[in-house]
Amino acid sequence: MIRNLKKNKFEYAIVSISIVISLLWSIYSLNNFDKTKINFNGNWYNQLLYEDLAHNWKSADKFKKKLDRGDGFFNSIPVYEKFLLPNIFVGYYYHLIDQDIYEKKDNGQKVIKIRNYKFGLLIFQIIIFYLSILLFAKELKKKVNGNLFKFIIFFLSLEPSILQWHSSFWTESLFLSMMLILFSLLLKKSNGILINLIVGVLIGFMFMQRSVSFLYIVPVFIYYVLIYKKKIKPYFFFITGFLLIVLFTGYNNYKKTNYFHILSLPHQYYSFYHYFAHEIYADRKNISSKEAKKILTDEEKKWIENNNIDLYEVEDYAKNVDYRNKIFIREALMNPIYLFTKFIKKITVMCIIHPLWVHQSYYVDKTDPEAINNPKKYYHKHILKNVIYSIFIYFFTFFGILEFLKKIFSKSKLNDFDIFLFFNTVSIFYFIGISGLWGNPKYFAPCMISVIFFFSMGVERVKKFFEKKI
DSSP, rough: OOHHHHHHHHHHHHHHHHHHHHHHHHHHHHHHHHHHHEEEOEEETTTTBEEEEEHHHHHHHHHHHHTTTTTOOHHHHHOSSSHHHHHHHHHHHHHHTTEEEEEEOSOOOOEESSSSSSSHHHHHHHHHHHHOOOOOOOHHHTOOHHHHHHHHHHHHHOOOOHHGGGGGGHHHHHHHHHHHHHHHHHHHOOOHHHHHHHHHHHHHHHHHHGGGGGHHHHHHHHHHHHTTOOOOOHHHEEEEEEEEHHHHHHHHHHHHHOOOOOOHHHHHHHHIIIIIIIIHHHHHHTTOOOHHHHHHHHHHHHHHHHHTTTTHHHHHHHHHHHHHHHHHHHHHSSSSHHHHHHHHHHHHHHHHHOHHHHHHHHHOOOOSSHHOOHHHHTTTTTTHHHHHHHHHHHHHHHHHHHHHHHHTTOOOOOOOHOOOOOOOOHHHHHHHHHHHHGGGGGGGHHHHHHHHHHHHHHHHHHHHHHHHOO
């Protein structure tokens, strides 16, 4: 054990420091933001757990209550709405420690309790993330030189825009942990049944953690083609593992709703149509977004009425989702230039790295009149600082990409790590393609894991350049 410690002392030292920082940051956040407040609509909320997080914890509370009354684990699993795995994780934790998630205020409103042992959840995800770093370090060390290895592990552990998630209750920390475990297994390059089955199961769990990864099997499949070529066994078991989780999710949804579906219906309902169809329509018809919204809403209401749609029935709700998707596709095809221009603008905003997104989210209240009347100013108060930080990251990343492209076009034989870097490039484009239209830096978090590889290569290249000069 002592020998192993000496051999891996760098990564153990970095991970130990990072865990301490994450724990201290968690304590700070809990002490300062685990508070109940009243928004501008007069509703109570927990400052740490607002908006989407509040929805997660509401579902987690239902799951916990079913467990408490003895319904059994699988019978208690909720329908996949906005999220699934995070709700199970939170609900089961509070079931185990026998603590309430909600409390009632004097006016009868329910709000997430303060000081109800939330720290345990943060400790768990911090430990999981840094164990995944150690697992990844073990495989990475076999593929790259010592300096590059140290840069990658250092920045994965301590880069602020990644570090911030471990001390919050957003879904990113555990998702990034799964990504690193997946990357470790991919670097391992095993033909074995178990490893490839686990790869598939893990991608399935990533889908359960965040629906944005519902097609992440595609980049991984591309990696398998490049690594395993015509070997059938790895493909078979990796896809089998993925289908086990996805079909279980669909079956669970069917048991609870009598309608088999895999993708979250609320996520699809409040998706591209909800946010962007009226804007595309407004540009096409040269009218205001407000007018366009009213026209499309009236058309939808008329369609619902003509087709006797009951939105409280899951099957009818799914039909309405299908209607919305078709209308969005229609508008996108009729005004592609506007959509493409908007997409480029939005992904530019998304790719601005935000190292304090979590901290600043505690001060956001969507019911604030300023957020409603002047959203650009309200949500982009710190954009200049973030742009400066992003320039710093992308400066070194640019040199890392040059190093990678130099290897690609030199016609020299690509090693496993080169193929892994290509997979990470596809991974970045995947998440940007899926989430880019929302323009939220939060959705860039999975890309940062991949960016760190190129950033670290750039740091190493610049370091070598100055060493030669000296």
